[in-house]
Amino acid sequence: MSAESRWAIRVDAPGGFEKLRWVRLPCEVLRPGEVRVRTESIGVNFADCVVRMGLYESAKKYVGWPIVPGFEFCGTVIECAPGVDLAPGQQVVGITRFGGYATEVVVPAEQVFELPQGWSAREAGGFSVTTLTAWYALRELCKLRAGDRVLVHSAAGGVGLAAMSIVRACGAEAIGVVGAPHKCDAATHAGAAHVIDRSNCDWERALSDLAPGGVDVVLDPNGAATLRASYRHLGPAGRLVIYGFHEMFSRGSGRPNWPKLIWQWLRTPRFDPLQMTNHNKGVLAFNLSYLFDRLDVLAEALRELQGWAEQGLLRPSPTTSFALSDAAEAHRALQGGATVGKLVLVP
Numbered sequence: 001m002s003a004e005s006r007w008a009i010r011v012d013a014p015g016g017f018e019k020l021r022w023v024r025l026p027c028e029v030l031r032p033g034e035v036r037v038r039t040e041s042i043g044v045n046f047a048d049c050v051v052r053m054g055l056y057e058s059a060k061k062y063v064g065w066p067i068v069p070g071f072e073f074c075g076t077v078i079e080c081a082p083g084v085d086l087a088p089g090q091q092v093v094g095i096t097r098f099g100g101y102a103t104e105v106v107v108p109a110e111q112v113f114e115l116p117q118g119w120s121a122r123e124a125g126g127f128s129v130t131t132l133t134a135w136y137a138l139r140e141l142c143k144l145r146a147g148d149r150v151l152v153h154s155a156a157g158g159v160g161l162a163a164m165s166i167v168r169a170c171g172a173e174a175i176g177v178v179g180a181p182h183k184c185d186a187a188t189h190a191g192a193a194h195v196i197d198r199s200n201c202d203w204e205r206a207l208s209d210l211a212p213g214g215v216d217v218v219l220d221p222n223g224a225a226t227l228r229a230s231y232r233h234l235g236p237a238g239r240l241v242i243y244g245f246h247e248m249f250s251r252g253s254g255r256p257n258w259p260k261l262i263w264q265w266l267r268t269p270r271f272d273p274l275q276m277t278n279h280n281k282g283v284l285a286f287n288l289s290y291l292f293d294r295l296d297v298l299a300e301a302l303r304e305l306q307g308w309a310e311q312g313l314l315r316p317s318p319t320t321s322f323a324l325s326d327a328a329e330a331h332r333a334l335q336g337g338a339t340v341g342k343l344v345l346v347p
């Protein structure tokens with residue numbers, strides 16, 4: 001590979017796993033305030049699969065086609081714009097609004113922070129997005145306090161495990177719901193006080209036994225499958241946070257199942273503000289890609305997360321690696337719905 005080119009996984013048109021193509025691209029130009037990083041590990045997020053299928057709104061807004069997916073990485077700084085307070089050779093963890101599935105990325109210096117001591121570059125590549133998602137839901141939107149009770153759906157996934165660690169770091173209590181028995185240990189290890197395996201029980205009944213008065217916060221990335229029930233199990237002043245709709249997709253399939261998508265969309269509850277006021281419950285939703293427009297919030301998040309990391313309260317989740325050129329296999333595994341923790345791509 002010449003000094004002016006890099007390798008990347010690019011999607012030229014929406015579709016299945018086969019759309020993730022290994023291509024050679026010119027290096028990006030370094031602008032003021034930016035750093036160039038040689039990636040050592042790149043996180044895979046469910047959102048990347050949604051980008052690949054052509055259903056991710058902010059990908060259309062900010063990039064269009066073709067697109068190099070990828071929101072996060074860990075790597076070594078190889079070049080800095082003048083005035084940037086980093087040096088070549090430093091290992092950093094960072095986020096990027098798309099473009100992460102590449103051997104080299106260029107990002108504003110505010111979007112990276114130094115690799116915490118004792119963390120491996122491999123694990124750290126999958127740390128940022130899930131942790132920032134959980135942080136934004138729990139700290140920015142819900143102002144989580146010690147003693148609060150939080151229900152986390154898909155508790156052994158990337159966001160789920162990160163949420164569990166943050167709940168514990170805040171002195172609150174997490175109840176995790178998982179979809180298979182092999183996921184229970186990971187959720188417990190990450191900090192869940194209780195884990196409900198919904199594959200072998202009625203999760204709502206199990207939750208009512210654990211929290212008869214309801215919970216303070218529910219994190220729900222499922223969509224129509226659980227939103228109504230999640231709202232029902234909020235206690236007084238409880239908040240339901242919505243940040244995903246993964247049950248809209250068919251497990252194991254790389255392509256959208258349009259009848260299922262439409263049916264799930266029709267089933268999605270429309271929450272009534274009058275009722276929410278009467279019930280004293282709130283419904284919130286967000287998309288992290290817009291956080292790139294709020295660097296002040298991002299800085300606050302990174303400060304708090306770094307503090308927890310230094311105190312040993314926060315660590316990267318258990319991680320499974322794939323070669324960057326095998327990104328399709330990583331997407332296939334994530335969309336299979338059986339993975340635990342984070343998946344990363346290693347160039």
Ligand SMILES: NC(=O)c1ccc[n+]([C@@H]2O[C@H](COP(=O)([O-])OP(=O)(O)OC[C@H]3O[C@@H](n4cnc5c(N)ncnc54)[C@H](OP(=O)(O)O)[C@@H]3O)[C@@H](O)[C@H]2O)c1
Nearest residue numbers: 045046154157158159178179221243244246249287288337
């Ligand atoms: N709004 C945002 O800014 C934002 C940012 C990051 C992530 N997210 C969302 O958060 C959710 C979790 O993301 P993640 O990357 O951490 O993924 P993940 O939780 O590691 O993996 C997906 C998990 O979701 C469950 N699942 C339910 N339906 C599924 C389906 N049709 N296909 C595959 N898995 C399914 C499975 O767990 P169980 O069977 O155990 O439930 C699976 O293990 C996703 O919905 C993602 O889009 C949103």
